[in-house]
Amino acid sequence: MYVARLAGLPVFDPNGDQVGRVRDAVVRLRTTNRPPQVVGLVAEMPLRRRIFLPMGRVTSIDTDAVELGTGTLNLRRFEKRPNELLVLEDLLDRRVTIEPDEVPGVVVDVAMEANRGGEWSLVRVAVREQTGRLTRRRGHLREVDWARARGLIGVPDTQGTANLLALLEGMRPADLANALQDMTDGRRNEVAAALDDERLADVLGELPEHDQVGILAALDRERAADVLEEMDPDDAADLLAELPRAEQEVLFELMEPEEADPVRQLMKYQKGTAGSVMTSEPVILTPDSTVAEALARIREPQLPPAVAAQIFVTRAPMATPTGRYLGIVHFQRLLREPPAEILGGVLDSGIDPLRPETPLVEVTRRMATYDLVALPVVDSANRLVGAVTVDDVLDHSLPPDWRDRDTPPGGDGG
Template identity: 80%
Template sequence: MSTPNRVYIARLAGVAVFDPNGDQVGRVRDAVARMRSNQRPPEVVGLVAEMPMRRRIFLSINRITSIDPDAVVLGSGTLNLRRFSKRPNELLVLAEVLDRRVQLEDGPAGSVVDVAMECGRAGEWALTRVAVREQTGRLARRGHLHQVEWDRVRGLGAVGDNRGTANLLAVLEELRPADLANALQDLPDARRNEVAAALDDERLADVLSELPERDQVEILAALDRERAADVLEEMDPDDAADLLNELPPPEQDVLLDLMEPDEADPVRQLLRYASGTAGSVMTSEPVILPPDATVAEALARIREPQLSPAVAAQVFVARSPLTTPTGRYLGMVHFQRLLREPPADLLGGVVVNDIDPLRPTTPLPEITRRMATYDLVAMPVVDRNNRLVGAVTVDDVLDHSLPPDWRDRDAVRAAAAAANEPLDGTDG
């Protein structure tokens, strides 16, 4: 194996994994170590890599030919695509050791910030050194850094709740919300709630939108109500309404009352619509501009980074007021049309209104049929007075057309097993 003799595992998180042909097959997400009863440091048996479609697989350490800060390269042979499942005597280093509060032998207490694995003369990899940041009260992260042998650290032998979150968050901070949500599902419930609570409100709101409803409810319930209301304010109104729909009505009312009125009002409106209708799946905050706005103003608006691609794909044109429910709805302009028109032209001159809008009561199958018929990524929703009340986007349709548990990794695995896919597990 062409690789340094000592590798710090936290630095491998997110590193690309390549096959012998130089094609990327995934990214490193963790290392798997096997506990040993003879007081020797745990043996590293492989890495966990995340493949496309969020499938996590096990890579035996014997299949890896090189490890460096930029790439992990596999040797020849067939790649085992069975989903990874941790065995009882195994340890996930990043998920279970990073941030653990430990006691140094004849030394101070601290928290684990990294773990090194080393290759011995026989080619066996083991966890040998631990980087521990000394605790100094509220300035714990600034404490002295100790790098000591594994057997000089007390508190590493069993999985417990004596872990913080700072270093694990540092490893996960670059992940997209969907990937971070996926990583949270692999953590024990208590650890998942702890990490989720340590995220800032906006980040947690994005992650909650990507989690199964069961996990959303459990994480929200673990927060105090004021914090839960703050997080709901950061969510898109339709996502917040979906989450609140999973709670008992009294709890819904408490959280809505704690939210700022201008944030709670659109959520209350969405909660009034029947499930499975346009009103229940739409976003109440599409891009809306008046007819006397210019093409240049519209292009500037859809470039705003907080807009999702589906929402930014078109501008809806309406009379004032421009917040939903608006004045009279006039039509919409797709961003491709905006790119073709002179920047100084007015939206009223390029608006398209030859497709009938949806009504709040339009059922989901009809929405899907019409969007597919006209190749649209979004459709307007208007009330009986032709006021724009929201827009249904293609991601809304997909989210509500898939099975309710499509984000639940356990449910997906069960479905795969029922379809006679290979069983989960390591190949080592």
């Protein structure tokens, strides 16, 4: 059974309830020349907790699911022990040499197999041969015995990211951020650097601040500025606030002015206020826009759900700070109105906007009172300067380290 094919498979308990999804396999190194023993699987449960499933609990593995036998699951967070490896994280993309003909290659998968006694071991390695400096993408994929692939154990001279990225490609940004936290700093930075700017920006927004800073610092400054431009302005402002002032200015200078200016503005607001957590890019239209235009705007796939749930109606200009703020139109109202109806005739002007200095506790109270997912923020001239969304309120209402993986004492590696 090749391990990469297990990644993402659902794990079911004896009652048929889903426990989580397979994310990796844990192997224990041996002192002899025997291949590493597969001691268990790592499964990701709801709330992004990763736990260890001993192979003794696994009763069935097929192409659709992994099934567990009876017994109590240990729900402590998985921690890798010094004599253990994660197959996908540690072995995928390693550069190896195939013996005896000394052919260089890159690991694309590793197979495990159970003996008659039920003990699982790594037995074969799928290696793509290399010619010169480039790996052949088609053909020359060899399956060799574990013992013939030299360079699998120990600190690799080089380890690429292509095959690991392929496994991570379908993950949501929050799940990918969770996977990065399980990696060593070096591996995490390599994988993060290999993501495109937009994908990395989305993932950074889901990481704890110290991990955000670490990844950003590992990038060259031009790339870091490009990634900051792709982030939501409020997320970029939060990240830049963690950097020294001199580094902030260097990155601001490298960013395009139209991308840097909203971030600079957000950083001027006092922490713990509506201004410090709002997005400066809500959906804004003028009162003569039609319902059809509004529906087309909120269908844009890059809009987060909380932002797309309403249209803010203002006088021109529509970029913040806008012209005079007029009101809000919720998407449910848009669905009930004729497409040709203009927004000025259906807007709700009864929701009092926030001011940038409004404390977060008041923002939270008002959202809960009126069951809203976003509130407008206006300046002293009644110009819309942004909107506070419910996800931003939750993010800043939870403890500062809520994105950190819980790390109880001890490990449960096998």
